[in-house]
Amino acid sequence: MRKVAESTIRRLSLYLRLLEEFEGQGIATVSSGALAGRGGTTSAQVRKDLSFFGSFGKRGLGYPVLELVAHLRGILGLDRRYRVAMIGAGKIGSALVQYRGFRQRGFDVAAIFDVDPAKIGKAWNGLTVQDIAALEEVVKAEKVDMAVVATPPDVAQPIADRLVALGIKAILNFAPVQITVPDDVVVKTVNLALELETLSYALTNR
Amino acid sequence: MRKVAESTIRRLSLYLRLLEEFEGQGIATVSSGALAGRGGTTSAQVRKDLSFFGSFGKRGLGYPVLELVAHLRGILGLDRRYRVAMIGAGKIGSALVQYRGFRQRGFDVAAIFDVDPAKIGKAWNGLTVQDIAALEEVVKAEKVDMAVVATPPDVAQPIADRLVALGIKAILNFAPVQITVPDDVVVKTVNLALELETLSYALTNR
Numbered sequence A, B: 001m002r003k004v005a006e007s008t009i010r011r012l013s014l015y016l017r018l019l020e021e022f023e024g025q026g027i028a029t030v031s032s033g034a035l036a037g038r039g040g041t042t043s044a045q046v047r048k049d050l051s052f053f054g055s056f057g058k059r060g061l062g063y064p065v066l067e068l069v070a071h072l073r074g075i076l077g078l079d080r081r082y083r084v085a086m087i088g089a090g091k092i093g094s095a096l097v098q099y100r101g102f103r104q105r106g107f108d109v110a111a112i113f114d115v116d117p118a119k120i121g122k123a124w125n126g127l128t129v130q131d132i133a134a135l136e137e138v139v140k141a142e143k144v145d146m147a148v149v150a151t152p153p154d155v156a157q158p159i160a161d162r163l164v165a166l167g168i169k170a171i172l173n174f175a176p177v178q179i180t181v182p183d184d185v186v187v188k189t190v191n192l193a194l195e196l197e198t199l200s201y202a203l204t205n206r
Helices: A006-024 A032-039 A043-051 A065-075 A091-098 A100-104 A132-141 A153-165 A192-204 B006-024 B032-039 B043-051 B065-075 B091-098 B100-104 B132-141 B153-165 B192-204
Strands: A082-087 A107-114 A127-131 A146-149 A170-173 A186-189 B082-087 B107-114 B127-131 B146-149 B170-173 B186-189
Touching: A006 A032, A006 A043, A006 A065, A006 B153, A006 B192, A032 A043, A082 A091, A082 A132, A082 A153, A091 A100, A091 B091, A100 A107, A100 B192, A107 A132, A127 A132, A132 A153, A146 A153, A153 A170, A153 B006, A170 B192, A186 B192, A192 B006, A192 B100, A192 B170, A192 B186, B006 B032, B006 B043, B006 B065, B032 B043, B082 B091, B082 B132, B082 B153, B091 B100, B100 B107, B107 B132, B127 B132, B132 B153, B146 B153, B153 B170
Parallel strands: A082 A107, A082 A146, A107 A127, A146 A170, A170 A186, B082 B107, B082 B146, B107 B127, B146 B170, B170 B186
Antiparallel strands: none
């Protein structure tokens, strides 16, 4: 597999969103120009991005919407389901489980962990909160693919180290710290505190 | 005001988080090396970042934690409060209002808007949901500084245009689309769908 730039994946993700809209409107074919116009890019870029993953569409006829949706879902890995371990039974985890896009994209929470004795053993969005001490055992038993780290900042790295040792290759990190992992593991950090501070900085220094 | 790179703001934000930890531990002074080690950067970079905003600390004595926390909070605009308009009375808005860091960083929700007649007029986290048709009137009356856009993707841009016309200079966007604004407006987009698709792509193509 050739290495694909994250900016390309971002655009594919955007094309998919636009195509799903077209699909909802019953549109059968779209031109690269229509995708480019809505996606803030050029026709040439759209054709280049899509040709990279194989040959779609016919010259002059545009892209068949349904077929391209299926192809893009396959490329982005959205045609299968993933088993997710949620680390931290707090508000972020709850919001994520209730977020429609999470299940829509094939992510199912298979286990939830916390360190707080008051939470362990309690029901949580259809699961039972497990002791973080049992992480290794449960992640193996539940065949977990991916983890969401929604812990306080000081424990995020040790938790990530344990996940990496378990062979987890994808982590979504909500703790407000940078996590360091080996090259074959992907971490995406959603740092809301940082986004807010960038905005307050902009409001103060404008 | 000199233009400051977003990467610098990110590091200042990180230093502040580390310093608040030191403060919590009762530590009075820290070296640039201690900040660098925890922040994944170099002592020289820490000194450069901090000197850019004025002279802190004494050679050989390190930085006074309390004073530096106060300075950084001032630089990042965290020493005042902001009035926020929340557009979309859904789960994202609720999670954000309940997120401790939102109030901690000085963001107070002053108004909440929706387009759904079933939601308009109902109580929502201590506020009453208002008709989006009244956006202009309410934003002016409530002296709103910033907006959170948590709408479906197709209306995010028209809403942003109305906010810009009202003089709003900072937008936190949760709609899964890019929003285009003039140069003097800052938009930060938190696109969870995109983060998830980057992870599923990585899991599928590893």
